Amino acid sequence: MSAFNNTITMEQGAYNEAEIARLHSLMNARALRKKRIRKTVLVAVNIIFALFMLFPLLYSVSVAVMPGDELFTMDMNLLPQNPTVDNFVRAFTQVPLIRFILNSFLVAGCITLGQIITCSLAAFAFSFLDFKGKNLLFMLVMATMMVPGEAVIISNYLTVSSLGILDTYIVLILPSLTSAMGIFLFRQFYMTFPISLYESAKLDGCGNLRFIVKILIPLTKSAIGAMAVYTFINAWNMYMWPLLVTGSEEMRTVQIGISMLNSVDAQSITLMMAGVVAIIIPSMVIFIVGQKQLISGMFSGAVKG
Numbered sequence: 001m002s003a004f005n006n007t008i009t010m011e012q013g014a015y016n017e018a019e020i021a022r023l024h025s026l027m028n029a030r031a032l033r034k035k036r037i038r039k040t041v042l043v044a045v046n047i048i049f050a051l052f053m054l055f056p057l058l059y060s061v062s063v064a065v066m067p068g069d070e071l072f073t074m075d076m077n078l079l080p081q082n083p084t085v086d087n088f089v090r091a092f093t094q095v096p097l098i099r100f101i102l103n104s105f106l107v108a109g110c111i112t113l114g115q116i117i118t119c120s121l122a123a124f125a126f127s128f129l130d131f132k133g134k135n136l137l138f139m140l141v142m143a144t145m146m147v148p149g150e151a152v153i154i155s156n157y158l159t160v161s162s163l164g165i166l167d168t169y170i171v172l173i174l175p176s177l178t179s180a181m182g183i184f185l186f187r188q189f190y191m192t193f194p195i196s197l198y199e200s201a202k203l204d205g206c207g208n209l210r211f212i213v214k215i216l217i218p219l220t221k222s223a224i225g226a227m228a229v230y231t232f233i234n235a236w237n238m239y240m241w242p243l244l245v246t247g248s249e250e251m252r253t254v255q256i257g258i259s260m261l262n263s264v265d266a267q268s269i270t271l272m273m274a275g276v277v278a279i280i281i282p283s284m285v286i287f288i289v290g291q292k293q294l295i296s297g298m299f300s301g302a303v304k305g
Contacts, residue, residue, distance in 0.1 A: 057280075064088070064274040071270060087274035091261060096249060097275060100257035101282070106169065107242075107253060108235035111176045115231045116224055119182030124212055126183070127190035128198045138187075145180045150240070157244055171245045172253070176235060182227055189223040190216065229286060236283050254279040 051058075059078065063071060064087055066080035091097060125131075126138050156175055165171045193216075201211045217224070239255045246252055252260075258279060261271045 060273050061277055063270060064277045066270060068270050087270045088278060091271050091275040091278065094271065095257060095260045095275075097254070097257065097278065099250065100252050100254040101279065103169075103251065104236055104253040104255070104279075105282070107172045107238075108232050110169075110173045111235040112228050112231045114173065114177035115179055115182045116227055118178040119227065120186050120212065120216070120220075120224075122178070122183045123186030123190055124208070124216065126187050127193075128195065129208075141180050141183055145184075153240065153244065156241075160245060166245050167247050167251050169251070172242055172251070175241065176238075179231070182231065185227055186220070186223055189220055193219070232286055233283050236286075 062079055065083040065085065066077065067082055067084055067086075070077050070081055122141075126134060160166060160171045160175070165174075197215070198211065201215060206214070237255060238253065242253045242256050246256065249257070258272070258275045261275050262268050
């Protein structure tokens with residue numbers, strides 16, 4: 001009798017374990033299904049918001065490949081019925097758009113390189129060197145960020161006009177060779193390094209310039225990448241200053257030269273859109289390639305330790 005009871009108890013235990021395992025399997029499957037549903041909903045919502053945010057850009061591309069007779073109709077044509085690249089061909093032949101793009105690349109590249117050099121040197125001085133009035137001078141540099149560029153554009157124009165450098169590459173590059181934002185970004189990154197690193201290098205006979213080139217620059221690639229992307233896009237999109245200091249087609253940048261496609265002709269809108277799409281591509285490529293560096297560089301000095 002005792003053996004029979006033991007057998008029943010073992011069978012009930014095995015049955016309970018199997019039931020518990022089945023319940024766990026059902027719960028895991030239900031949790032996994034809920035997780036997949038939640039993820040699918042989030043992806044769908046993100047896609048909807050992305051399409052909503054990108055709609056102006058997507059519509060610009062649509063208009064750029066749309067014939068003019070399809071645009072000016074009573075129908076709401078979001079997509080071209082007969083796509084064509086004729087608008088791009090006319091945009092590049094009607095105005096020297098390639099020259100404008102090369103000018104912008106040259107100006108933006110020189111400004112980017114100049115700001116990386118000057119801002120890193122200034123940030124090194126504010127971070128590692130000890131001199132009187134350092135904090136006050138840094139506060140004055142940061143205070144310039146509160147001054148809008150339009151407030152000093154006339155005085156800058158009078159200065160470069162007196163120097164006789166209007167309508168040259170120098171006048172497009174020189175006023176933007178440094179920025180308070182870049183100095184702040186590099187300083188915040190340098191502040192994460194211990195001062196003992198600089199003192200040890202000085203004890204080994206390492207000069208300041210060699211310390212920057214051999215030690216700081218290899219350790220600050222993310223900050224340099226963030227600064228390069230941020231500065232290049234801002235320089236590429238400059239409008240007011242190039243409009244004010246350039247007068248010839250040879251010195252025009254893309255943001256100024258693209259307005260030459262505008263006319264009273266009904267076809268000018270499609271030409272303008274084709275030109276806008278063409279000049280947006282370089283800045284978008286720079287941003288997409290360097291977005292990781294931009295994000296990591298912007299947040300690299302936010303947490304210390």
